[in-house]
Amino acid sequence: MTDPDVRDAIMTATYEALCEKGYSDLTAQSIADRTDRSKSALFYHYDSREALVAELIEYLIEGFESRVAKTRDQPALERLVAFIDWFLSAPDDDERAFHTALLELRAQAPYNDVFRERLRESDAHLRHALVEILEDGIEEGVFCDHDPDAIATLLLAAFDGARIRQVTLDRNEYLETISTGVVDHILADVLDPDAELPAEASFAFPRDERLRNDEKSPVETATDDAEPRDTDE
Amino acid sequence: MTDPDVRDAIMTATYEALCEKGYSDLTAQSIADRTDRSKSALFYHYDSREALVAELIEYLIEGFESRVAKTRDQPALERLVAFIDWFLSAPDDDERAFHTALLELRAQAPYNDVFRERLRESDAHLRHALVEILEDGIEEGVFCDHDPDAIATLLLAAFDGARIRQVTLDRNEYLETISTGVVDHILADVLDPDAELPAEASFAFPRDERLRNDEKSPVETATDDAEPRDTDE
Amino acid sequence: MTDPDVRDAIMTATYEALCEKGYSDLTAQSIADRTDRSKSALFYHYDSREALVAELIEYLIEGFESRVAKTRDQPALERLVAFIDWFLSAPDDDERAFHTALLELRAQAPYNDVFRERLRESDAHLRHALVEILEDGIEEGVFCDHDPDAIATLLLAAFDGARIRQVTLDRNEYLETISTGVVDHILADVLDPDAELPAEASFAFPRDERLRNDEKSPVETATDDAEPRDTDE
Amino acid sequence: MTDPDVRDAIMTATYEALCEKGYSDLTAQSIADRTDRSKSALFYHYDSREALVAELIEYLIEGFESRVAKTRDQPALERLVAFIDWFLSAPDDDERAFHTALLELRAQAPYNDVFRERLRESDAHLRHALVEILEDGIEEGVFCDHDPDAIATLLLAAFDGARIRQVTLDRNEYLETISTGVVDHILADVLDPDAELPAEASFAFPRDERLRNDEKSPVETATDDAEPRDTDE
DNA sequence: AATGAATGAGCATTCATTCAT
């Protein structure tokens, strides 16, 4: 199978191209451009453009898992607040671009079994992370007894709905309204009367370090030098 | 301006093509095929494929508005239950196809000013309809005093999040969980202690009659894989 | 046959559209836009777009003839200088646009019998006008005896060559070089030793008054209102 | 950069297609048809149809240059006569087709910066070749002292004007008249009294061997009217 | 492992022209 370094390189390129172009404008060339390999190399390592993107979802899940793992030693309430924050605070440009592209990807899932399967897996991990927080919180006594699954489902729906509205309508203001609503109407019902939700997260849910594009190397777009295209002799 | 009958015909065709093909596979030809006109006729009436779709959103808003109007004489609680039902009950195949296509459209909004503007308008109408119900309910005394705008925003987020999960992950089960959660955790907080949410809607939120495809005339083309989209885009 | 006023209107519109768009971008619509009639009306009066343009050449010839007629009472040398001036002085923007478009038209002649026939006719008139000047000059004694036909042919070639270079290479400087060369090397040979070519024309070769676009009515191009194209409902 | 053989093949195909179809009927397909490659291959090597044609002009210039180089050892008067002959003798069908197409191209220059730039370059080379002849002639003592630049400009104008009339009006007879006129009225003035212009060229200005279409392989397509363009654009 | 070259299928859009009214 593909060398992990090569995989990293291709996945990062795919991620960046996806963020910059969006899914429907994502071309094999635009991925290759962000790589020091050729377009053909992509197809050598992956069967199709679709497979490339499916693999990216997988890659992102792995990243998510390892980041969740890093926070497991924190108290449940802290983790919950960090999670909400991660989901519902106004994104910077890079995050926004990613969510935008991810939404496009999700929108393809109904037509694409492979994507759907990967996204289900991703959903499972996300839900699991939240359920874990809720269960740990019950154990820690900061949550009253409740059905963590059902609450997680409801929370994720609200979070997702917040995001889709923010991204598609360009309305950041919804995020805070929903964040407040979630706390007041949903979390209020599961929080132990003696516990209190921290007003602010004591730590930030970590970013995926593999995808940090440290050096914003702008990809030349005008004259694509991957192809001959000789204008002058 | 285009003859209303022609507009109806084109909009219906656009709607059907969109549902069957999805947005990214929506071609001018696929719309024309569902019309007794030629592809060129489409461009005679509308500037571009994009304009055609933008107009469809407008058309759907008009339909939504007139359907909302029809329910204004109902009591607030009934309307609320009907609204939730409309949003959160398991869709039939046609509805599902529509939601799927609509999600694709929304996913394009970040890249497309025209769509975004239309979708904002659509969002405003949807929110307004919900706010209206909540306000009427306060007046009728079935809701305690609260901020209808904030609650509407929260509800719509939860609804939308439910839908996107159902559609993209093919998980109908989420719908009911979220429906129950919404009622128990959000509506419970705004319902007047003396009032009770009907267990079931006494009327169904009406469908858009203009788009009822009575006769499922399968479009046939030579090499056309008549099957609704399947693999990848 | 078509009412002369209508013909004038259509011909003027054709002329203007041709100048503004060039021949290869000349569309029936662009002509109709410069008319208070519809595109269909054009086809009612003329068989085809080609016929429209062919008729324009005819129309221009008529104009040329009547302008030549106006100068027949002038002395040959004055007429010659005016003619050279008309041909070889730096054109203003409108003239340049016309010459540019006309060149395109001429370039189509090898492929188009109708155009070729009309342009031959036009050439004949032009040559005749020049020959007439030369013959009158011989009679007036300002030219020594020579073959007016041959000289006219040579002069027109030089003029035309000057123009094509000026227009296609955007090199106005060629015009003066050639003008001087024509006078020094060609006209010097036919001028009577006692006669002298005026340094400057005493009158300007007249313009075609029918085509003076007095009011530069800018044609709206963006949203063509000749078609429905309803963007919003 | 594209393999020289491939470039040759594509340029030859472009040349042939241009001659046969003319510029306004020149389609990417018509070029590909004259190649053993696909239409897409064209776009792999060149950015656009326009770039293809621009490159052809470049290619022709290279050819011209190398052919000029081959004649530099001839005496100036011989070269001049060969040059005039090349320009002003009645063309065979292939040459005529080429001049026709080239005229169309030149007619596009005012609208097309890329073409204009290339054609300016081409003009510079042509002028330079003529100036060189005149300068060499002065040095050789066969021309009296004169301004080679001005004379070259005048000659080229006359030549070009002769050609455009011949091509667009289908009047070969003009060529000889102008040829004679040029000799009698222009060259007579610069020729040294002791020198004499050869009545006939001792060698022919060479053809571009790369473009010799040895085997007239008629391109066949299903509905293709194989006949060279005929009616209107 | 990697690539340069090539390709075929696909698609939005334009436009001269027609025709019923």
Next chain:
DNA sequence: AATGAATGAATGCTCATTCAT
């Protein structure tokens, strides 16, 4: 005399994918 609506034919260009090397 005139038009709005409609159309069919045509075309440049894109892109995932293949394959010989």
